[in-house]
């Protein structure tokens with residue numbers, strides 16, 4: 317199974333200057349709890365934004381380069397990822413972005429884990445257009461707001477309906 321997991325703010329903003337435009341520890345915790353124990357798959361720009369394998373998960377990076385830290389498995393094409401996912405149908409592969417990789421996998425994704433942040437941020441990277449008529453909303457949970465989590469946000473899970 318192939319899943320996307322990401323956070324987007326108003327107008328679909330998901331990145332700025334190679335990093336996240338916001339600090340939202342509640343979403344970091346959600347990401348960690350949701351992906352832990354599962355393989356994660358990132359575009360090389362997204363991987364470079366933290367540049368280390370995340371513990372407790374197989375870390376795949378899609379790239380035409382091979383200069384990544386130990387513990388990272390490089391996939392040299394989208395097709396090699398699709399082949400991997402097909403040959404491991406019992407596993408849920410969490411694609412963590414960015415926009416470039418999501419765009420190429422829109423036709424193959426089974427589940428969407430979207431954190432929706434209700435705030436305006438400047439950005440240079442936007443979530444590609446997703447046809448939500450092809451997905452059903454499975455669950456929606458409000459995130460915590462406190463002194464460390466200042467933006468209203470909710471966690472949504474969608475499943476493909478066709």
Ligand SMILES: NC(=O)c1ccc[n+]([C@@H]2O[C@H](COP(=O)([O-])OP(=O)(O)OC[C@H]3O[C@@H](n4cnc5c(N)ncnc54)[C@H](OP(=O)(O)O)[C@@H]3O)[C@@H](O)[C@H]2O)c1
Pocket residue numbers: 321322323324329330331332333334335336358359360361362363365378379380381391392393394412413414415416417418420441
């Ligand atoms: N809000 C969120 O949840 C979230 C999630 C993820 C990322 N982001 C943000 O999004 C931005 C990064 O996203 P992005 O769209 O610019 O980049 P990206 O998707 O992370 O990475 C793009 C790179 O992946 C490699 N690649 C792409 N397609 C490939 C293919 N078919 N075969 C082999 N390699 C391929 C290429 O790198 P090589 O040059 O190495 O080949 C390409 O430059 C950052 O600002 C990041 O912080 C936000």
